[in-house]
Amino acid sequence: MSVDTLTGMPRPAAARPAAAHSFRRPTTEGPLAKAILITIALGFLALFLVLPLIAVFIEAFRKGAGEFLAALGEPDTLAAIRLTLTVAAIAVPLNLVFGVAAAWAIAKFEFKGKAFLTTLIDLPFSVSPVISGLVYVLLFGTGSVLGTWLKAHGIEILFAVPGIVLATVFVTFPFVARELIPLMQDQGTGDEEAALSLGASGWQTFRYVTLPNIKWGLLYGVLLCNARAMGEFGAVSVVSGHIRGLTNTMPLHVEILYNEYNFVAAFAVSTLLASLALVTLVFKSFLEYRYGDEIAATAKH
Amino acid sequence: MDVSIRSVSKEFDGYPALHDVSLDIRSGELIALLGPSGSGKTTLLRLIAGLERPTAGAIFFGDEDASHRTVQERNVGFVFQHYALFRHMTVAENIGFGLKVRPAANRPSKREIRRRASELLDLVQLSGLEDRYPSQLSGGQRQRVALARALAIEPRVLLLDEPFGALDAQVRRELRRWLREIHDRTGHTTVFVTHDQEEALELADRVVVMSRGRIEQVGSADDVYDRPNSPFVFGFIGDSSVLPVRVENGKLWLQDRFIGIEVRDVPDGPASLYFRPHDVELLDGGGGCIAGTVTASRRVAGTRRVELEVGGARERVEIELPVDHPEAANSRISFRPRRWKLFPASGGTAALSATDDGSAGKADEAELMLAASL
Numbered sequence A: 001m002s003v004d005t006l007t008g009m010p011r012p013a014a015a016r017p018a019a020a021h022s023f024r025r026p027t028t029e030g031p032l033a034k035a036i037l038i039t040i041a042l043g044f045l046a047l048f049l050v051l052p053l054i055a056v057f058i059e060a061f062r063k064g065a066g067e068f069l070a071a072l073g074e075p076d077t078l079a080a081i082r083l084t085l086t087v088a089a090i091a092v093p094l095n096l097v098f099g100v101a102a103a104w105a106i107a108k109f110e111f112k113g114k115a116f117l118t119t120l121i122d123l124p125f126s127v128s129p130v131i132s133g134l135v136y137v138l139l140f141g142t143g144s145v146l147g148t149w150l151k152a153h154g155i156e157i158l159f160a161v162p163g164i165v166l167a168t169v170f171v172t173f174p175f176v177a178r179e180l181i182p183l184m185q186d187q188g189t190g191d192e193e194a195a196l197s198l199g200a201s202g203w204q205t206f207r208y209v210t211l212p213n214i215k216w217g218l219l220y221g222v223l224l225c226n227a228r229a230m231g232e233f234g235a236v237s238v239v240s241g242h243i244r245g246l247t248n249t250m251p252l253h254v255e256i257l258y259n260e261y262n263f264v265a266a267f268a269v270s271t272l273l274a275s276l277a278l279v280t281l282v283f284k285s286f287l288e289y290r291y292g293d294e295i296a297a298t299a300k301h
Numbered sequence B: 001m002d003v004s005i006r007s008v009s010k011e012f013d014g015y016p017a018l019h020d021v022s023l024d025i026r027s028g029e030l031i032a033l034l035g036p037s038g039s040g041k042t043t044l045l046r047l048i049a050g051l052e053r054p055t056a057g058a059i060f061f062g063d064e065d066a067s068h069r070t071v072q073e074r075n076v077g078f079v080f081q082h083y084a085l086f087r088h089m090t091v092a093e094n095i096g097f098g099l100k101v102r103p104a105a106n107r108p109s110k111r112e113i114r115r116r117a118s119e120l121l122d123l124v125q126l127s128g129l130e131d132r133y134p135s136q137l138s139g140g141q142r143q144r145v146a147l148a149r150a151l152a153i154e155p156r157v158l159l160l161d162e163p164f165g166a167l168d169a170q171v172r173r174e175l176r177r178w179l180r181e182i183h184d185r186t187g188h189t190t191v192f193v194t195h196d197q198e199e200a201l202e203l204a205d206r207v208v209v210m211s212r213g214r215i216e217q218v219g220s221a222d223d224v225y226d227r228p229n230s231p232f233v234f235g236f237i238g239d240s241s242v243l244p245v246r247v248e249n250g251k252l253w254l255q256d257r258f259i260g261i262e263v264r265d266v267p268d269g270p271a272s273l274y275f276r277p278h279d280v281e282l283l284d285g286g287g288g289c290i291a292g293t294v295t296a297s298r299r300v301a302g303t304r305r306v307e308l309e310v311g312g313a314r315e316r317v318e319i320e321l322p323v324d325h326p327e328a329a330n331s332r333i334s335f336r337p338r339r340w341k342l343f344p345a346s347g348g349t350a351a352l353s354a355t356d357d358g359s360a361g362k363a364d365e366a367e368l369m370l371a372a373s374l
């Protein structure tokens, strides 16, 4: 029998299990509220994300796998895939370097114009992609000084690969920086100072201390940046000129095929883009699953 | 390694964090920088380390001017307030980091680094934790790893910023003793920052008391406690009570009452009388004492603290009595400080400049120790 420590009186034994049973953590909702919230969330996801994704695949395979493969094997399609990969291969590393540099500057130094730089980094997010494309048309178009000069020297920017790369870089540059800035600000300069005081050079400090501290954020930023670089439509559409087999990226190619009522081909290329998104997600989940402890330790430490 | 700080000032965007600080640290000494928050302790420590650059002045390591040396070149061991352990490295990798990043010519082999790390872990009494990550350690253990990491580079000077600041009282006391042992064994010149006076007085060979970007006093625990050279130090170290008094012909007056203390060589005028609440003798009224009405009486551990209202201006002072003292129950108490110090009348800067031109030194000479007559 338990004895109440305060009064010294025997406590009725039945009262305690009952009390324990009815106790619910204050932050936990009732079962009904839980069910409703889960249903809403899952229903929304199914309706807006899963259904369209399934539809894409169904449309692509409507006339069978043979037709699907044939559509992908077409030279123009192959050219579009190649161009998309090329653009991403240039834009992503550029933004990786830029993003780390910008995040480093913003998070670890105090300088004039820092707030302005932070706002500027967000610009591509806040401005419509079409405008982002138009900026380059104005900058390098035949009417502009720069455009005329470049043309005279035989360098094509607009309606050529360089223009597409520029527009893509512009649209995707916030991804890495945005991911890193809060992370690096949160971590401060303590670890770097510790490394320097132990005799490490600037590069060693970056290599052994800063980089490992930000690697998960960096990887995530790069994944997002890559997904967007391959999927960007608006800005690229303005500067590309839609020359088949030359300046068409995959998203642009999908549009052209669709407008030509070539639905199987359009959706076949779409499946590639959709798969890219899925692969990105799976890759990210895998990393979180495989290195979850380390990521959590990095985040909370 | 002797460290000499010569007239160092530091400004942050025009805000002076240190004014003209000079300090000589002898080789092998354990020195505490003690002061209230914002007094510039961390700033001074970071200047010694080379993590900040002085606005003016120079810092010498031995005979060499280190002012323009980088933090890497100074070879100091710095233990940060929040440890700053590398979270993605194991304990052994953390400790070995300073050796790993050495230029190839004098970098020990991997095995040698690992051996050194284990050796240091033994020293800080954490043997067997080589492969843990910092997140798997307790606060006290992290603190020790941080110290081992700083010791690994065989630093010329060891600098610790509030080494025990984030730990609970029990662990602090343990680590304090332990740090003293390590210091005695390794003999590193060590400077540590603290705002805990007990820690500073107990641990350090000499204590540097800082306030508002200046060094107020440097001395042993006895010096700063028994012979404080400024009102600030008197008030900051240990308990203190103050009374505004007047000097007239070498006698101290509280309003119209002579309080039974005579001084020599002190100019007439207002002054502040500082004394320790426990260092008083009770008298039975009459002349030549300080008399007050009891306004509050509190039991604090082994003693009783009595708050008195003194004189017409109702100045409040605190004195400490033995718990069983018969007078403690009275409503009126007369006493006289057994030991005291007189500083020229308050008004912070006036007192400070008085310290500089030596008139506080006269007050020093005037210090009396009245024979205990209890």
Ligand SMILES: Nc1ncnc2c1ncn2[C@@H]1O[C@H](COP(=O)(O)OP(=O)(O)OP(=O)(O)O)[C@@H](O)[C@H]1O
Pocket (backbone or CB within 6 Å): B012, B013, B015, B016, B017, B035, B036, B037, B038, B039, B040, B041, B042, B043, B044, B195
């Ligand atoms: N990087 C900085 N930029 C601007 N002001 C600073 C900087 N570092 C310190 N200060 C200022 O210098 C003064 C001294 O700071 P410091 O950190 O040395 O104090 P402290 O004695 O270590 O205090 P605490 O006990 O709170 O750590 C403070 O007023 C602080 O605001």
Ligand SMILES: [Mg+2]
Pocket (backbone or CB within 6 Å): B041, B042, B043
């Ligand atoms: Mg500090």
